[in-house]
Amino acid sequence: MRITSCAVLLAFGCVSTAAAAADAAVDFPSKPLRFIVPFTPGTGMDNIARLVGEKLFESWKQPVIVENKTGLAGHLGAEQVARAAPDGYTLVVTASNLVITSILYPSPTFNPMKDLTPVMIAARGTNSLAVNPGKGYRTMADLVAAAKANPGKINFASAGVGSPSHILLAEFEDATNTSFLHVPYKGTAPGVNDVIAGHVDAMFVATHTLRPFIESGQLRNLGVSSSERQRSAPGVPSFAELGITPGMPAWYGFLAPKGTPAAVIDKLNKEMTRILELPDVKSALEKTGLDVKPSSPQALQELMNMQLARFTDIIRKNNITAN
Template sequence: MQTDGKFSVRRRDALAALGGLAALTSPFAMAQQSAEGQPLRLIVPFTPGTGIDIIARTVGPRLGQRLGRPVVVDNRAGASGNIGTEAVVRAAPNGSTLLVSVNTLVMNRSLYPKLPFDPVKDLVPVSLTSWGQLLLVTNPSTGWHTAADLLRDAKARPGRINYASPGVGTPHHLSMELFKSVNGVFLTHIPYRGTSTAVTDLLGGQVDLMFLPIHVALPHIKAGKLVALGIGSDKRHPLLPQVPTLAEAKAGNINVAMWYGIFAPPGTQPDQVTHLNHELKDILALPEVRTAFETQGMDPASSTPEEFRQLVARDADRWASLIKAQGITAD
């Protein structure tokens, strides 16, 4: 009996040891060990100063502290975000590379059908981080004070009114195409290479109007250099409570809010995605993070990986329908 007791104790100890070994050799634990001490790269597929860049530089250091790793924000701009996105699609799924992106990602799927990757299927959604709102703004020289003023003149002078965007296929561009479609008006598109040059010409009166994120438009609105005609969301924004939604302005029930989120390379283990998601949820709930986002006109938000995946899939279908209906191409 005594021998059996000793055997049972030893057996339990052996099983416990095997359990511990199994935990240490799980895909997640192995990935953590292999990545330990290596920098975590947050790839931003657009230039510094954009909303995505702000998110990466706010969330990144805090995520690095929690994971015990240094963080590098890597801006890889070009091809409407496709260059940076592809870098993540091709990256090793070891937790050392993440993509911080915006809904341009799903627009590109339809705009660039010959891409060597699928920007929706070939990435692993980790978490939603925030929502950003777009304002319809104009130069004061147009004389428009409301969206109704714009629509009146657009219907009287089809094609004579122009609008700017940072480039074909950007949320700014497709939001205006949706505005045109809903309201049955023809506005001429003037695409630029980036937001700054487009805003410079808008301020100078070379173009009439455009959609802009709140954090870009707000200083110019406060200075009286731009007029906000409406916000493309379901409700007004606390930073500009006097600006009506486009629905309130009788310009169509148009919601063009942009989502921002974080993705991992294909093949990333589910338990690693879950771990990152939990860390990000805690970070996004921090008061200083909420303040940093809200002062830039972004609304902090979080989600499960599955909720984020569903949002991305729905949005991809939504914009694909518009792109096909309007015959929009990236050429």
């Protein structure tokens, strides 16, 4: 009899918990939301956060506060969200480098892969291999041939040790059987500036970031690290066309603290998917070179798991450590 009573109480408790979670979703949101962007204003994540935030305010009548919290390649902002209440009111708007930092900055108190819950992929992006036009590399074949003839001597910039551009360089060296002299910078901007100035030869740069420098003739795009040509750079060959294995694609997405009710995650996902598919929002983001492709939470989790395995292998193989 006691067992039966316990079973009934346990079942009642489960039903009550599920009902409470459902009620939370019905009332959500009842106060302002916060989007933490762990990078500077003007980045892809920042643009997505502000566009989606404006539209959420229109539909839900609750303000969305966008905060830029930089540090440790996005790690600090993500950790702040992981420590927030798991109620759906605080989200991190970040990118695939979140997976890289989980490997490079192991912590007993924060693991992005375990302490955050995916909400969705908002958009995907690509990276391009940019060179200074004055260096004489007119095609990818020119650069690869020069690197093979001068192993370890051609300068290749990155946004820092362990940054996505550094990981892409390691992947590129493996795919082309080449060796470059890695020159890490503290961020993308100073690296790009030195490629333009001719102090370094090449750098992987987000395709949407690269566009104005290509149009002005300051840089040349030798190839897009993707399986097909990109709408934002239709005249540039993809790595696949060039016979080079593309690097892991970039994603931009939303994540919530672990333990956020599934019903709240679902409500956020559905409304933000609707917003991202609005013609004006989609057009605004695609003009910056992003490919708007909203996904389910499960799709983001699967992609992160796949990237974790691949990035771990690359980082260990190349002995990459955080600064």
